[in-house]
Amino acid sequence: MPRWKSAGVAAGGFVAVLYIVELLDTIMGGRLDSLGIEPRTVDGLWGIVFAPLLHFGWQHLLANTLPLLVLGYVLALSGVGRAAAATAIVWVIGGAGVWLFGASGTEVAGASVIVFGWLVYLLARGAFTRHWADIVVGVLILVAYGSLLWGVLPSSPHVSWLGHLSGAVGGFVAAWLLGRDPRGAAPAGQGKIRA
Template identity: 50%
Template sequence: MQTVERRPAWQQAALLTGGFVLLLWVLEIFDAASGHPLDEYGVQPRSEDGLLGVVLAPMLHFGFDHLVSNTVPVLVLGFLTLATGIARGLVATAVIWVVGGLGVWLFAQPGSTHAGASVLIFGWIVFLVVRGFLNRHTTEILIGVAVFLLYSGALLGVLPGQPGVSWQGHLFGAIGGFLAARLLTTRVRSESRITY
């Protein structure tokens, strides 16, 4: 009987993240070549059709400039989210994806359409910064500090002000990242003890 060797987590993380970015590019190439029919599948706040965007929006972009600006952060932050635990990273991504999408659907201005992987980017930033401190894990704290130093300026994107940018997607992605870090805390909490 042959034993199948599993790839190290960092290799799996690289393959998954690279595959996801490849998917983003294939979708945008198709969208551009066919007259941008996918653009309408973003999150459309409080519309029944717009709920489909909760699932699809992080994979769709409004042109190549939008996708190019998200590509490197997705590669870096997606890899770091998965590299210290594939299952935990995938669950964190799912929480960010759903919380970010539903937050936009519930609270963004009606008549707008929101798409782009930045909902994941903002969620991953917050997840990576917060999880190490919650877990009290040295490697994760160092990763979080490095991510904060690299991307702290981007966190201002959760504030309204830049036309055409979904600050709601950024804000609710970040909230999803915080919730994911809280839900996936692995540190064993000591029970409270009262002495008399």
């Protein structure tokens, strides 16, 4: 399958799963929402696993849909395996950040942790890979979605800015981990010294 097609299947498939989960949650009267992250509680640890799949209603899911499709597609163009690895890093770091530092007595759910992680990953990736295509993609993403970065600042009590910030940190860590040369070799042109 061509890479552009597998990227579309990956991004569309992920969003389809979110819609299926929200449909099940609606049928069950919102009972799945209790699987969100509850900061610093033992039961809330399960939220790290489930929270990005859950949304507090259809409007919440719809707000995340377009960025998930666009950013997920662009991310998966670099390979579905690499996209899955970046997503896993964002998922764990983003969820752990909310669990550790979130307000007590709250419950956090939603894929915006993933949205912000993917956004920052795509913005930062070029700095670590030093590939011109990654840098160009980062600039284009900044122009198209850069205004989303305001979401890492406190705004509404019903929006988890901490989830956005934690996802963004996860995206930066993913860009750093996945953008480095696994052999530790210096980028092209470095390491050669002429006397």
